[in-house]
Amino acid sequence: MSRxxxxxxxxxxxxxxxxDDAEPYIVDWRGRYSGKxxxxxxxxxxxxxxxxxxxxxxxxxxxxxxxxxxxLCGGATPDSTGQAVVLSxxxxxxVRSVDTDNDTMxxxxxCVLQSVQQAARDVQRLFPLSLAAEGxxxxxxxxxxxxxxxxxxxxxxxxxxxxxxxxxxxxxDIWHGLRGLRKDNTGYDLRNLYIGSEGTLxxxxxxxxxxYPLPVAxxxxxLALNSVEDAVSVLSAARNGFGAALTGFELIAGNCLQGVxxxxxxxxxxxxxxxxxxxxxxxxELSDSESAEHARERFETVVxxxxxxxxxxxxxxxxxxxxSKALWHLRESxxxxxxxxxKSIKHDVxxxxxxxxxxxxxxxxxxxxxxxxIQHVIFGHLGDGNLHYNVAKGQARTEEDLLAQQxxxxxxxxxxxxxxxxxxxxxxxxxxxxxxxxPRYKDPVELALMRRIKQVLDPDGLMNPxxxxxx
Amino acid sequence: MSRxxxxxxxxxxxxxxxxDDAEPYIVDWRGRYSGKxxxxxxxxxxxxxxxxxxxxxxxxxxxxxxxxxxxLCGGATPDSTGQAVVLSxxxxxxVRSVDTDNDTMxxxxxCVLQSVQQAARDVQRLFPLSLAAEGxxxxxxxxxxxxxxxxxxxxxxxxxxxxxxxxxxxxxDIWHGLRGLRKDNTGYDLRNLYIGSEGTLxxxxxxxxxxYPLPVAxxxxxLALNSVEDAVSVLSAARNGFGAALTGFELIAGNCLQGVxxxxxxxxxxxxxxxxxxxxxxxxELSDSESAEHARERFETVVxxxxxxxxxxxxxxxxxxxxSKALWHLRESxxxxxxxxxKSIKHDVxxxxxxxxxxxxxxxxxxxxxxxxIQHVIFGHLGDGNLHYNVAKGQARTEEDLLAQQxxxxxxxxxxxxxxxxxxxxxxxxxxxxxxxxPRYKDPVELALMRRIKQVLDPDGLMNPxxxxxx
Numbered sequence: 001m002s003r004x005x006x007x008x009x010x011x012x013x014x015x016x017x018x019x020d021d022a023e024p025y026i027v028d029w030r031g032r033y034s035g036k037x038x039x040x041x042x043x044x045x046x047x048x049x050x051x052x053x054x055x056x057x058x059x060x061x062x063x064x065x066x067x068x069x070x071x072l073c074g075g076a077t078p079d080s081t082g083q084a085v086v087l088s089x090x091x092x093x094x095v096r097s098v099d100t101d102n103d104t105m106x107x108x109x110x111c112v113l114q115s116v117q118q119a120a121r122d123v124q125r126l127f128p129l130s131l132a133a134e135g136x137x138x139x140x141x142x143x144x145x146x147x148x149x150x151x152x153x154x155x156x157x158x159x160x161x162x163x164x165x166x167x168x169x170x171x172x173d174i175w176h177g178l179r180g181l182r183k184d185n186t187g188y189d190l191r192n193l194y195i196g197s198e199g200t201l202x203x204x205x206x207x208x209x210x211x212y213p214l215p216v217a218x219x220x221x222x223l224a225l226n227s228v229e230d231a232v233s234v235l236s237a238a239r240n241g242f243g244a245a246l247t248g249f250e251l252i253a254g255n256c257l258q259g260v261x262x263x264x265x266x267x268x269x270x271x272x273x274x275x276x277x278x279x280x281x282x283x284x285e286l287s288d289s290e291s292a293e294h295a296r297e298r299f300e301t302v303v304x305x306x307x308x309x310x311x312x313x314x315x316x317x318x319x320x321x322x323x324s325k326a327l328w329h330l331r332e333s334x335x336x337x338x339x340x341x342x343k344s345i346k347h348d349v350x351x352x353x354x355x356x357x358x359x360x361x362x363x364x365x366x367x368x369x370x371x372x373x374i375q376h377v378i379f380g381h382l383g384d385g386n387l388h389y390n391v392a393k394g395q396a397r398t399e400e401d402l403l404a405q406q407x408x409x410x411x412x413x414x415x416x417x418x419x420x421x422x423x424x425x426x427x428x429x430x431x432x433x434x435x436x437x438x439p440r441y442k443d444p445v446e447l448a449l450m451r452r453i454k455q456v457l458d459p460d461g462l463m464n465p466x467x468x469x470x471x
Numbered sequence: 472m473s474r475x476x477x478x479x480x481x482x483x484x485x486x487x488x489x490x491d492d493a494e495p496y497i498v499d500w501r502g503r504y505s506g507k508x509x510x511x512x513x514x515x516x517x518x519x520x521x522x523x524x525x526x527x528x529x530x531x532x533x534x535x536x537x538x539x540x541x542x543l544c545g546g547a548t549p550d551s552t553g554q555a556v557v558l559s560x561x562x563x564x565x566v567r568s569v570d571t572d573n574d575t576m577x578x579x580x581x582c583v584l585q586s587v588q589q590a591a592r593d594v595q596r597l598f599p600l601s602l603a604a605e606g607x608x609x610x611x612x613x614x615x616x617x618x619x620x621x622x623x624x625x626x627x628x629x630x631x632x633x634x635x636x637x638x639x640x641x642x643x644d645i646w647h648g649l650r651g652l653r654k655d656n657t658g659y660d661l662r663n664l665y666i667g668s669e670g671t672l673x674x675x676x677x678x679x680x681x682x683y684p685l686p687v688a689x690x691x692x693x694l695a696l697n698s699v700e701d702a703v704s705v706l707s708a709a710r711n712g713f714g715a716a717l718t719g720f721e722l723i724a725g726n727c728l729q730g731v732x733x734x735x736x737x738x739x740x741x742x743x744x745x746x747x748x749x750x751x752x753x754x755x756e757l758s759d760s761e762s763a764e765h766a767r768e769r770f771e772t773v774v775x776x777x778x779x780x781x782x783x784x785x786x787x788x789x790x791x792x793x794x795s796k797a798l799w800h801l802r803e804s805x806x807x808x809x810x811x812x813x814k815s816i817k818h819d820v821x822x823x824x825x826x827x828x829x830x831x832x833x834x835x836x837x838x839x840x841x842x843x844x845i846q847h848v849i850f851g852h853l854g855d856g857n858l859h860y861n862v863a864k865g866q867a868r869t870e871e872d873l874l875a876q877q878x879x880x881x882x883x884x885x886x887x888x889x890x891x892x893x894x895x896x897x898x899x900x901x902x903x904x905x906x907x908x909x910p911r912y913k914d915p916v917e918l919a920l921m922r923r924i925k926q927v928l929d930p931d932g933l934m935n936p937x938x939x940x941x942x
Contacts, residue, residue, distance in 0.1 A: 101707060102825040102856070103710070148654050156631075169920070176914050179894070180518065180898075181822075181856060181892075182624075182628075182854075182855040182856055183619050184821060184894035185617050186894055187912060187913065188667070188672075189630070189919075192663040194658055232572055240760070243760030244625075287714075288714075289711070289712060291714060308803035350652045352572075354570045354573040364487045381654075382594070423655035423656070427656055429656045434823070441657075449661055452928065457920070
């Protein structure tokens with residue numbers, strides 16, 4: 001019996017894909033990574049996942065776990081040897097239980113993020129994880145990569161939203177760790193070890209996630225700013241003034257908004273005169289547990305004081321949900337406004353918030369020195385110190401010229417990030433994209449510890465090989 | 472040269488304690504655990520910690536890291552063989568840096584918790600970790616045990632308050648992991664692996680902790696309740712009504728308050744008539760970023776609705792800080808009111824909040840069936856599902872009779888906790904106290920994973936042997 005036949009015997013014909021059927025699973029959604037696979041399998045339960053893993057382990061066959069296949073670092077794409085089995089978790093898509101008194105929900109790895117958000121809303125709760133791919137990414141992928149997004153400032157990364165996990169180990173054992181406890185000090189934190197491990201230590205099949213009260217009202221404002229320094233000062237004032245009600249603080253360079261309205265003429269920058277041509281903007285979101293009036297009143301007080309202090313040059317506070325959505329839409333359109341800038345070299349980086357201004361200034365200057373005329377396309381989650389620091393061709397060169405310099409640009413930016421005590425992957429993970437850069441920036445003791453953990457939990461190196469760590 | 476002489480050579484005479492000088496470090500503060508040690512050493516820097524660890528590793532000498540020696544599970548006390556070196560971290564007591572724009576602070580392991588809270592307050596920030604021993608426990612001990620406390624409902628456990636750690640590994644290497652980043656997805660979560668590992672994997676020498684805005688106002692209320700069910704409903708309403716402003720929700724059985732006023736006649740239960748003799752009370756704390764008036768107004772709205780819904784039978788809202796302190800003082804006096812109940816058998820347990828009422832009812836009944844006349848002394852952090860579920864002798868037996876039954880009582884309560892999906896150690900850790908119970912309650916796959924992690928990070932088993940895991 002062939003190996004594929006053995007898998008068919010385990011799961012049934014329709015859940016073992018090869019040839020053209022397998023194609024969507026072995027190329028990432030942007031078409032930047034592609035590989036080959038022995039087969040793509042779609043187990044329908046945790047037990048079936050465990051069976052497949054045991055079979056792979058027994059036959060020394062590498063495994064590549066996959067969720068919605070929306071990752072940005074090639075972490076869910078098999079290599080080109082065609083030896084691996086891709087384990088698509090998409091059939092594990094049940095919300096197993098909802099517990100409103102405990103404010104928890106047990107969801108399977110294959111649940112699409114948006115459906116989890118909806119299941120929470122159905123019981124008047126908030127599941128705060130929110131990111132661009134939420135309509136197609138899965139919770140399993142979110143956990144595997146410790147996904148970030150726009151609400152991290154208030155609610156933390158995926159890791160902070162999870163109380164328990166169910167994991168199939170590299171040996172095919174099932175760890176039933178779906179505890180819904182906010183306090184449990186009975187051992188090592190294995191939960192957080194599997195979260196963010198990109199499928200290299202085992203396969204997360206389900207999770208117990210935290211729910212929060214739905215905000216009664218949300219209020220959004222766009223502020224026009226002179227500098228990143230001022231943005232950092234406003235962030236500090238907003239934290240103090242709003243406390244935990246501050247749920248979003250996005251920094252946007254002026255040229256990003258210009259690019260958006262150039263690409264999408266139906267959108268507009270909601271300022272007149274000089275304020276429409278500022279070097280920086282900040283998008284703030286306030287979530288209120290009282291009322292829309294209260295939210296607006298708070299906003300006016302805190303933003304008013306910042307204007308008084310000349311930290312903010314102008315401000316637009318959304319009058320209603322439509323205006324609020326329009327402001328967020330401006331922000332969300334930036335990554336799509338490639339027409340304005342051409343394809344860019346993207347960096348998902350973080351530095352301490354206190355060093356943000358100096359980081360931007362220093363890195364911009366260094367890039368201009370090495371690549372004159374290059375264009376900076378900078379936006380991100382200032383509240384988390386996370387910038388999408390992108391580099392576009394500018395007027396002086398073609399897209400091809402720029403992309404030919406990609407490795408040198410990466411290295412310059414990442415070296416700078418490193419000098420400022422930052423991270424070369426803030427929220428997207430390592431995958432294949434940043435694997436080889438890790439040894440340059442990671443503390444060697446830490447990297448050695450990671451290798452030892454990998455070695456002891458996956459001694460045969462079968463779990464998502466080639467991702468995160470150089471094999 | 473004797474081994475002690477070698478240590479003296481490393482650290483200097485005054486920092487190597489033996490004989491009587493060592494005594495305070497080899498007995499825990501309550502005198503429940505005592506051991507022997509080759510020596511107690513007090514390194515003065517991370518490098519010196521690393522030197523001691525390398526020396527111990529080379530000589531196969533067990534190491535017992537120790538902070539303020541205020542633990543409740545014997546996790547910092549050496550065994551009776553006298554072979555181990557106790558490493559007291561108390562000389563590493565510097566606040567290395569404070570970064571208000573990044574809202575972080577780098578503190579050394581030996582800093583007393585209260586001094587860290589104060590250093591935060593000095594820059595108008597809150598470091599929210601707060602627990603009974605804060606005047607003498609150290610941050611290193613808090614991290615080693617992932618300490619909880621009264622603010623977990625809002626700010627999480629110690630783990631949630633830490634962004635980076637500096638660790639001396641079991642081999643004596645230093646991992647410089649003091650990142651002050653809110654987003655960093657470049658590898659396995661080693662930080663959380665060391666936090667809560669009770670010194671069994673390495674020694675945490677410093678941490679980068681998160682700071683929060685200082686609340687502008689705090690408001691406290693004591694509610695008189697008919698049942699735990701009602702308390703859970705009020706918690707839910709308070710979460711919805713206050714959002715993140717709800718920073719405390721303590722459940723207190725009526726007899727605990729009676730015991731406090733019996734022991735400390737200068738304290739009083741601030742109710743009249745029936746409300747002074749209710750079976751349950753809840754202490755709520757609201758932290759406001761606006762004003763005392765606003766806090767009080769919010770309280771009146773939400774508590775008013777709960778009274779309307781007959782979930783709350785009576786309520787006292789503190790009019791000022793003195794009254795607020797008096798309410799907290801009632802709560803904090805419960806563990807000290809032993810005169811009223813006699814020595815009790817203590818359980819630090821958690822269950823999902825939604826199962827709390829049934830857990831208390833079922834466990835109380837089972838205890839009465841097996842140990843008639845026993846007295847329940849129950850209080851805890853309902854918001855986190857964490858109860859200090861204590862058992863006192865009652866009228867029918869002596870303290871000695873009770874303590875003779877200790878193991879049977881432990882087992883009954885812990886078995887019940889386990890049946891309700893709970894944890895036998897919510898916030899105090901495992902140490903020596905609960906080590907042998909772990910295999911009974913822990914998922915065997917999880918326990919095996921823990922052993923493998925221990926094995927690979929500390930192959931010689933020298934780091935705090937006999938704690939958490941059976942060697």
